[in-house]
Amino acid sequence: MSEHATYSPAQGRSAIWMRLLLWTILIVFAIWFLLPAYVVVGTSLKDLEEIRGGSLLSLPHELNFWAWKHAWNEACIGVECTGLEPYFWNSIFMALPAVAISTLLGALTGYALTKWQFRGANIIFALILFGCFVPFQVVILPMAQTLGKIGITNTVYGLILVHSVYGLAFTTLFFRNYYVSIPDELVRAATIDGAGFFTIFRRIILPLSPPIIVVSVIWQFTQIWNDFLFGASFTTGGAQPITVAMNNLVNTTTGVKQYNVDMAAALITAAPTLFVYIVAGRYFVRGLTAGSVKG
Amino acid sequence: MPNSDIKFMDRLARALPQIVVAPSFAAILFFVYGFIAWTGYMSLTKSKMLPNYTLIGFRPYERLFQMDRWTVALENLFVFGFLFIAIAIVIGCLLAILLDQRIRAEGFIRTIYLYPMAISFIITGTAWKWIMNPSLGLEAVVRGWGWESFRFGWTNDETLAVYALVMAAVWQSAGFVMALFLSALRSVDQDIVKAASLDGASPWRIYTRIILPSMRPVFMSAVVILAHLAIKSFDLVVALTGGGPGYASTLPANFMYEMTFRRNEIGVGAASAMVMLATVAAIMVPYLYSELRSKKHV
Numbered sequence: 283m284s285e286h287a288t289y290s291p292a293q294g295r296s297a298i299w300m301r302l303l304l305w306t307i308l309i310v311f312a313i314w315f316l317l318p319a320y321v322v323v324g325t326s327l328k329d330l331e332e333i334r335g336g337s338l339l340s341l342p343h344e345l346n347f348w349a350w351k352h353a354w355n356e357a358c359i360g361v362e363c364t365g366l367e368p369y370f371w372n373s374i375f376m377a378l379p380a381v382a383i384s385t386l387l388g389a390l391t392g393y394a395l396t397k398w399q400f401r402g403a404n405i406i407f408a409l410i411l412f413g414c415f416v417p418f419q420v421v422i423l424p425m426a427q428t429l430g431k432i433g434i435t436n437t438v439y440g441l442i443l444v445h446s447v448y449g450l451a452f453t454t455l456f457f458r459n460y461y462v463s464i465p466d467e468l469v470r471a472a473t474i475d476g477a478g479f480f481t482i483f484r485r486i487i488l489p490l491s492p493p494i495i496v497v498s499v500i501w502q503f504t505q506i507w508n509d510f511l512f513g514a515s516f517t518t519g520g521a522q523p524i525t526v527a528m529n530n531l532v533n534t535t536t537g538v539k540q541y542n543v544d545m546a547a548a549l550i551t552a553a554p555t556l557f558v559y560i561v562a563g564r565y566f567v568r569g570l571t572a573g574s575v576k577g
Numbered sequence: 578m579p580n581s582d583i584k585f586m587d588r589l590a591r592a593l594p595q596i597v598v599a600p601s602f603a604a605i606l607f608f609v610y611g612f613i614a615w616t617g618y619m620s621l622t623k624s625k626m627l628p629n630y631t632l633i634g635f636r637p638y639e640r641l642f643q644m645d646r647w648t649v650a651l652e653n654l655f656v657f658g659f660l661f662i663a664i665a666i667v668i669g670c671l672l673a674i675l676l677d678q679r680i681r682a683e684g685f686i687r688t689i690y691l692y693p694m695a696i697s698f699i700i701t702g703t704a705w706k707w708i709m710n711p712s713l714g715l716e717a718v719v720r721g722w723g724w725e726s727f728r729f730g731w732t733n734d735e736t737l738a739v740y741a742l743v744m745a746a747v748w749q750s751a752g753f754v755m756a757l758f759l760s761a762l763r764s765v766d767q768d769i770v771k772a773a774s775l776d777g778a779s780p781w782r783i784y785t786r787i788i789l790p791s792m793r794p795v796f797m798s799a800v801v802i803l804a805h806l807a808i809k810s811f812d813l814v815v816a817l818t819g820g821g822p823g824y825a826s827t828l829p830a831n832f833m834y835e836m837t838f839r840r841n842e843i844g845v846g847a848a849s850a851m852v853m854l855a856t857v858a859a860i861m862v863p864y865l866y867s868e869l870r871s872k873k874h875v
Contacts, residue, residue, distance in 0.1 A: 398594035508697035
């Protein structure tokens, strides 16, 4: 709003002050947001002596990646001294199938609910939608028993099931809101031409879907990778996802507290989702806002 | 093909949408609504270490509300939830308005504000716990600069631990609120804004009279989403304060986990989960109802 209208010198000066104030606030907040990242990376590159003797905010004397290597495949988690590596793969093997299943089912459900409006479709959508907001504490106990009955407690398969089911509510919401804006005429014209449910999905709907698929995949991957509650409730020992293992590593009370290893472990755990965020930030933001700004 | 087969195929094709929706819907019915009923039932039984299906009425709820740990958890949720929502919205709104002033490098700054949303609360908690370390953290640094009374070891202090949770949670979510408000600001009708500014309205008046009022729906969404986040908060407490000192900073979600998995009080754990559900439903159901209704009218 500051560029049209010509300013008198006094107004010009006050505009400069406003600009200065604005930038000061923006930069102070940027520092606040970046402080933990700086501290975590910095601490992970120091050795223990430097951490104890120096300041939290000082730069590391040298780039020492010992803590990273130690956190990756040597540090003790419980009684197993394997580092985070096996748990990292647990999380990968848990997240990839769960993301794929929930995204595919969400796309099909969203498509059927919007383009093939049948009686009760709105009620079904409302019931699924509420599933997004149920506090998971209310499903943990029955889930623990159900997983036990099926015999997949404490396995990656159990977590794949859990994340696929509870991710479904979100993916259905994403796809439903996206497909609502695709004109019904497209589908109607194709039905007249004799195309069926799946043909229309493959030929018309899927080619229009890449943006929302990306949003859904990123959202689901971030949610599942970052989950702690389900991992902590349904797994112990070797089957744990990386977030649970990392928390155990940090809270292991035996031996000397190795802050540099703790911070390196936090960094390793955060790396995949941060990478996704940096590469595809635009879609990430769209996923965040998709749940609240509806079509 | 015989005639009846064709008819069958035809009926099948017509029912296909329902058939495709059925598995997902069945999964949600069973794993969400069935499990809610199951937990509700358990909350009326004398389950201790193992589930026990003998009904004893509302006794687990009575026990729940007699426990000091639960009272503290509820009070903490109230304090934490209120401060978290209020501060995150104020900061998010402020940053969105500032970033909307034709800022050079806007995309870059936005990336910085929003990255905490990509990481787990477990990592946020671990990082801030280290920064709040009393002997090696920020407190020691600032005291070294000469400000001897500076205190930042909040996590080890009974009264301050909850505020440590608020601070970390705001750090994690303020960028999200900013993104929400920024996209709403961008969708405000620019013609009205231009007309008002031609009429000589000051930027302040334009914001308070035209732009902010038009953002009411986004504001509501932000409150609801943050409230929902606050009630579900679990991992942040685990990583940052461990619910301590003692149980001074415990939240309902942590209470539920503790009772169910550590203290062999499954009945009480289930009862606390039902209270959490009721709290979320009290906020979400009216919101979703009005959202779905208003969509029908458009």
